[in-house]
Amino acid sequence: MASHLSRDGFAVKGFDISENARTSFGENGGRSFSSAVDAAAGVGVLMLMVVNIAQAHQALFEGGALANSAEDCIVVLMSTCPPGDVEALARDVNAQGRRFLDAPVSGGVAGARKASLSIMVAGDRSSYDECHNLFEVLGSKIYFLGERPGQASVAKAVNQLLCGVHLAAAAEALALAERAGLDTATVLEIVSGSAAASWMLNDRGQRMLQNDPEVTSAVDIFVKDLGIVLSAGSSAKAALPLASVAHQFFLAASGQGAGLADDSQVIRAYRNMTAGKREEKK
Incomplete structure (x- = not known):
């Protein structure tokens, strides 16, 4: 994302905990720094793409990035975080005289690479217009x-609810085909071209049939995101039974050692439920 901005002519400074990421950014025209506080020096827009709200708070406050930014800096949080925590962070940022935009994205690594993300934004309209x-x-x-x-984070939670449930349902369906002894590649082709298809099935289905696919989004990401979905549902007093069940399967896959595997590998949780030998047909 930072490289896209740099190539489009913006003066971009960046920090990442990964040295490889910093090196890659520098090779793509950006200026990389070894700390968040140095990267934030004097910036007018401070974009955060971190794992969770704790990392955002650490970078901004403990790491000193917010205090080192321009006095009228706009902080743009682009991570998936609980709506209530985002509201609280916005208040803390505003208390330091800076502005705040809640701007989670959808599209994953592929969308970031192609600059085709869907971006949901909430906050002061003038700050939105500037960004x-x-x-x-x-x-x-x-x-x-x-x-x-927080409003954009609720919209992202709705998006992740559907993504998680669709992904878990796709895994359940293909696990059934596999358990019944069908050719899963053929079954996947059938359902991908029928009314049963979904974006998640079409995108993740082939990877479900692989033992160790490339990781585009990890199982543990959906453990986190569906946890955020359930928290949002609790805050709104909205029952979310399907999201709750899907969350349990991602938790199971993670607990079985697949937390860092591609999220398509939630199918392992279904396989492990019926790991015994199938009965012979009479």
Whole structure:
């Protein structure tokens, strides 16, 4: 994402805990730094793409990035985080005289590489307008959800609810085909071209049939994201039974050692439920 902005003519400084990421960014025209506080020095827009709200808080406050940014800096949180935590972080940022945008994205690694992310944004409208040209570089679809931080994170939770349930359902279906002794590649072709198809099935289905596919998004990401979905449901007093069941299967896959595997490998949890020998047909 940072490299796209740099190649589009923006002056971009960046920090990542990965030395390889910093080196790659430098090779793509950016200026990489060895700490968040140094990268944030004097910047007018501070974008965060981190794992969770704790990392965001650490970079901004314990790491000193916020205090070292420009006085009227706009902090743009682009990670998937609990809506309530995002609201609290926005208040903390505002208390330091800076502005805040809640701007989670959908599209994963592939969308980041292709600059085709869907970006959901909530916060002060004038801040959104100032950052719109940045969002246009990173994404193909940009949505403004309202002026209260946290609203975009709720929209992202709705998106992740569907993604997680669709992915778990696809894994369950293919695990059934596999258990019944069918050629799963043929079954996948059938359902991918029928009314049963979903984006997640079409994108993850082939990887479910592989033993160790490339990781585009890990099982543990959905453990986190569906946990956020359930938290959002609790806050809204909304029952989410399908999301809860899907969360359990991602937790099971993670607990069985597949947490860092591609999220398609949630299918392992289904396989492990019926790992015994099939009965011979009479």
